[in-house]
Amino acid sequence: MSRVAVVVQRCHPDIAGGSEALAWHYAQLLRRRGEVDILTSCALDYRSWDNALAAGEEWREGVRVRRFASAWTRGSWFNELHRRLLQTHAREVERGGAAQLAWRAPLAEQFIRAQGPWCPGLLDHLVQRHSDYAAVVFCTYLYPTTYFGLECVPQAKRVLVPTLHDEPPAYLPVYAQAARRASRLIWLTEAERRLGERLWGETRGDVVGMAVDAPAAAPAARETPYLLYCGRIDESKGCRELLAAFQQLRRRRREPVELVLTGADHLGVRETDDVRFLGFVDAADKAALMAGAAAFVMPSRWESFSIVTLEALAQGAPVIVNAQCEVLADHVDAAGAGWRYRGVEELMRCMGEALALDAAARAQAAACGRAYVAGRYAEANVAERLYRAIGLDDFA
Template identity: 35%
Template sequence: MKANTGAEATPERAERPRVAFVVQRYGQDITGGSEYLCRMVAERLTRWYQVEVLTTCAKDYQTWRNEYTPGRGRSNGVIVYRFPTIQERDMARFNEFSEWIFSRPHTDRDELRWLDQQGPVCPDLIEYIEKNRNQYDVFVFFTYLYYPTYYGLKAAGRPAVLVPTAHDEPPLRLRLYREVFERPRAFIFNSHAEARLVDRRFGLRGRPYRVAGIGVQVPHSVSGTRFRTQQGLDRPYIVFAGRIDAGKNVHELIDYYRRFKQTHPRPPYLVLLGSLGMELPPDPDIIYVGFVSEWEKWDILRGAAVTVIPSFLESLSIVALESMYLGTPVLVNARGEVLKEHAVRSHGGLFYRDYEEFEAMLDFLLQKPDIRRQLGRQGRQYVQRYFTWPRVLARYRAVLEAVRGKS
């Protein structure tokens, strides 16, 4: 089924520059990191640009099943074109093929097969970009990893910006991504660590870029006690917020936490916030709250003694910035260069490399409330200095205008 989304579907031609954001999923109910970043930036740039999002009909990143209606619509003031995917992802088959391709000699054709298996395969989206590329002033592609970016950059044939959201992972070492990083005229990174990683791997070769990140905006009426009171908690708690699965290294966090409990009387509760993608052990001190509203999330983060981020595959970590803004120190996995950089640059958190360091750092933070408060103040100052929306949007606009000026 083809969506009726040709250039004739947009009768108005605004005086503002027309910018296309290309992303694998898009929607108010999609919480993925790069997708959330894309939506937050798109909604706020409409003040200066006619922003149009080109995306798929998929909602679930594991299957890419078509759930949204194809065609043209609006979301929070942003024009959205949706195109159907033509195949669902078989995760078992894909994981097996990934294990093979990351560890064995293979051909370029094998890598393209891997890209198709990963998806989301959406040829109508690529065809739309190719036919309508002259209708846009700039294309902005979010996330280097997926089919829409690889083929979309080829189809655009015009000034393009890449927001890679890259971290050091096996796919980044595949040959096909050299082409992805050669095509953009400019880049927007989420952290200095990500910029260094891309430069080491592919070379920026003098192309313009900015480290932008994401803006953090918290309501004034956040409560640091409401969640603890509602849950009837008689001890402090630490929190993890995000996708609860092995990809975020949550299994290691739970293992470390349960080992910590064995040697520390009256340990803090561990609160898990987000979508559940793994089996949790039966433990009365592990509290799974699932998806909650934004207001509840702020309350939970504000009331925590520490926010723990065990993942080492991050290009930004929005939760780290949100926690620091709220005055909650972070304890992060040092194997993640981005997270360690946040902790060091902000003086708003600590980091660990193994269980012994995790135990020592967590015990130190729990026993030193004055240090927690000091780290919290420093973290908040860091976010206010670098990650407010006016600052972030100014960096995006600088890159877009630089690219437009060269076109």
């Protein structure tokens, strides 16, 4: 029986991150055909990498999770390097049109180490025990667990799942070089692969995606029509723009409407009569909220898949997405169940159109969204694509 390792920066049921959910999902699919180890840090918080969990082994639903301590937390040196990176990106890429940032490898690797989590034990484990694994799947390109971990195993065993976003670090040449050193690449969408070609010159690999299992839920019973956002509430996800657009909508609209937010609040949202912050909700409540929403809004510019957007489509909610994210725009175009926008004014207009949908138009959008998700992201289809992409005969 084959054994596969899945390397990811964090792993815990309470973590809502997309790449962490993807790593767990792939581990569950692979477990059906062999043994799976997840290799990860002891951290819960990606902003600090504090060792919140004990190092060592635990078993969860048939998967062995091996945790390794971070040697340090994120500090002022990372903050300084990140500031420089953003300045360089603004100067060279946004204003200068450069295809890559002019950072040499030593400086870029300092940034990657300082970003964390820096887990020497995890890297040592890969060096010493890579022969235990038929393949090592590295989830998300960004962190040192992937960047340095790739070099710790033979090239033939390296499988990279970039979860690539159009974000400043992706323009560092060292990441393109790391992708070229992987034996196999797994993309979540065609839009992500197009981005890989533009940023890294890489088109190898297979588009696998992620299964979306979202049985139809009864709509949440709320008196006032509402728009919904679920996920991390912070500026990098576009939530400040979302709040600004909603406030403009409220000033221009006579009928009552609410904006309902769920997830971790990193903005310090001020709850009002119109803005409802529910914190973390369980899967059943989230599904019900999606089923009852006038629209689900995903304002992020940087998504490589957006599980939550697909979950909303599966629940029959039309979606409003940021057109600057190709992945989200592709979902809307292929599903035929939503809107894409650029800027606050267009977002406000799309919200108004969603609230104005009549029952027939809403039912048509719901049917299109459900058909799109069921056709492309059924678990059996994703599992077979994953087994083929990793190239393990025992998993085929």
